[in-house]
Amino acid sequence: MENKEKLLDHDYDGIKELDNPLPGWWLATFYGAIVFAAIYFFYYHIGNGPGPKEELAKGLAEFETMSAVGGSGKGIDVDKLNAFFHDSGRIKDGGAVFQLRCASCHGVNAEGNIGPNLTDKFWIHGDGSLAAIAKVVTEGVGDKGMPPWGAILKPDELYSVVAYVKTLKGSNPANGKAPQGNEVKD
């Protein structure tokens, strides 16, 4: 096949060059990419293709609807909390969530470490009721470094861990951190 190809009269240190045409399929990919580039640019920047902000808003709105449908919702379901509090299986699950998510700050036995002791009668936020614990766990404490768990934990995990925390009162672990907040009398 090479015999038919034209050899140019170039010679660089013995290197010769053939005068083959540009491969057709190669040119097609080149032109194809250029045409695509032009269309893309026109659609998104001169036409009315959606910009990144619109696309982001759309994606976030989708998550919102999902979480509404999925049932975590915004409000806290106190009846469900109560039910979990009386379900030993749920309490056990809650203990597991606590070890995984909370122990690094509150201590393995909730005795307090980076975060406060959760076993005493003293509360910085609320009165130690299920609803109050659920609120602080869901929303977190922005500036103080208690993360908002509402967006991270699944609803069942959140309810279990809150129920678990509630069971800890008076467990009196070793090395308990000094009380913080206000004493809540029974």
Add this chain to the structure above:
Amino acid sequence: MTSEVKDIDIVQYDDDIVKKFAIATLIWGFVGMLVGIIVAIQLANWRFNFGLPWITFGRLRPLHTNAAIFAFAGNAIFAGIYHSSQRLLKTRLFSDALSNIHFWGWQLIIVSAALTLPFGFTVGKEYAELELPIKIAIAVIWVVFGVNFFGTIAKRREQHLYVAIWFYIATVITVAVLHIVNSVNIPVSILKSYPVYAGLQDGLVQWWYGHNAVAFFLTTPFLGLMYYYIPKAANRPVYSYRLSIVHFWSLVFIYIWAGPHHLLNTALPNWAQTLGMIFSLMLWAPSWGGMINGLLTLRGCWDKVRTDPILKFLAAAVTFYGMSTFEGPLLSIKSVNSLAHYTDWIIAHVHGGTLGWNGFMISGMLYYLVPRLWNTKLYSVKMANFHFWTGTLGIAIYMLSMWTAGITQGLMWRAVDASGHLVYPDFVETVMRIVPLYYVRAVGGTLYLVGYVVMMFNLFKTMANAPATQRSETVRAKPLTASFGEVAAEGGHRSIEGLPAIFTTLVVIAVLVASIISIVPTLMSPAYSDGMPAIRPYSALEIAGRDIYVREGCYLCHSQQIRTLPFDVLRYGPASTPEESMYDHPFQWGSKRIGPDLARVGKKYPDVWHYRHMMDPRTVTPNSIMPTYGWLEKSALDFDIIPKKLGVMKIVGVPYSDYQIQNGAVDAHHEAEQLAARLVEQGAPKGLEDKEIIALIAYLQALGQMSNKPAATTN
């Protein structure tokens, strides 16, 4: 050297300089790759950071990348360019003195890089980490190289420039422009400086540089080498001269625009992102033009490729080039990038290019050069074949493991369950999943290095077998006689090939036009368009902490850029805005998330959490792979230099008052005492108020907290 016999000159090439660069290549390649394996193992197992500052991941990774690119590939390029240019231009190099200054200067730069990077002297911008004095030395030596190269062209005995030389011209010109523009820094002290650009502008300039360093340091010179060594080794004509012309010019023009594909879905203006994406797509064909010309030149001698190690390496290298230049445009598509960016997929992509294309081109070239330069036979063909197969296997293992790791982790980051929650809210869970693959990658890299060491042995043995008296090759060539008019009259591309000044000018125009259109608007625009944004500059202590963050190379594991992607926002908070990094000299957006994004980590945790985490990340995050930073608790913070730092920050545009600058040290002490007192209250030891850890915590707690405007979720 050159004696006249009638109208024929006897030309003796300078092969000694080529030998020197070849030996330097062999040695530095080993060093660069060895450091690569160390950092790979550190990611697999954090204990291999040994708790020692100078070998911790964040300090060694820049050493690996700089050594691989500038020491290994750099010396190889110089060897190949000096060897082939003399032969293609039929002349000895312009100046022996310049050649030697070039060689020794470059080695000195490499040594000074090795002596500064591990000790934390860094600008904090990838592949441009070296501090100002070394940057200046690079510019000077590059100019020496340029003068030597263009001087050689000027005294050539071959009227027309062969395509390899075109690629070398593009290399010499563009690397100089890139390096100088990206190095405009103001010094604080001899080994500390701040870039004049801030935030997204710094990001844009950096990735215009970074991407085109790949283009003009790791691609165009190697294409030039390919155009010389493939036809020489195969003894076949180049497939298509017309293809050479078209793909050369399209490559040089289009490459420059593609930098913003490193910043897709970020706070960079969308039009700039789009340019980055579409030009990357258009780059596919020009890149493949090179691959086609390389591979089709080998038509009709595939039997030789099977037996000759040189051709084997060269053919495989070109194939890897084809793979990488297909993958690159693919990764530049915004939606693909949303999955791949910040993951190990990018690492796989890079190593396909560097180990496959650059590493194998260099190996093929060295197997060609060493026996010829030392006038002897290759010591062992068997060993060369062994090198080829271990190298190929090493690359395959490397790439497969990193593709898998990248895609796995990318999918985990974006996984959302039916209730709109992240399936893997704990970042460390996504890390644990891929840690086994980090071990596999280390095995792949080690195999590649084993092959490389066998090549070193083989080639040093070859050199040892060389005859005692060595002479550089001598040829006869006629001096040039054609006049400007005659060359110009040839018409078309042929005439500019004969007129290097015009050819070079056209390259300069192509590169500058593309650069100016793609980066200048963003540099000029008041990018922070909603008037005076409500962002405060860093406090005196936070600036000191930021410099520690840069020094420790935290940016190599952590991004500070939450993308405009729903799952990024769900995980890290509202998308980053341009304002938020407007006082960041250098920007710290990062390119890899080995750990989570830190753009909004401020106030996420109590101060003492950071203290414990920095001392040993595993006390608060079991299974973390982050190194320990115990020395930050012991080393004293340099308060005295803070006013100087604030002063330089003011020069580059951060609105500090003279009062703030003068009182920088006092303010910082004051802040540090308050923070240290808070830490003690929370249970940290006493006496941290004058230690580096304090400044770092202050900086971390400020991240994402600089804006006075309430952050809207949809930005």
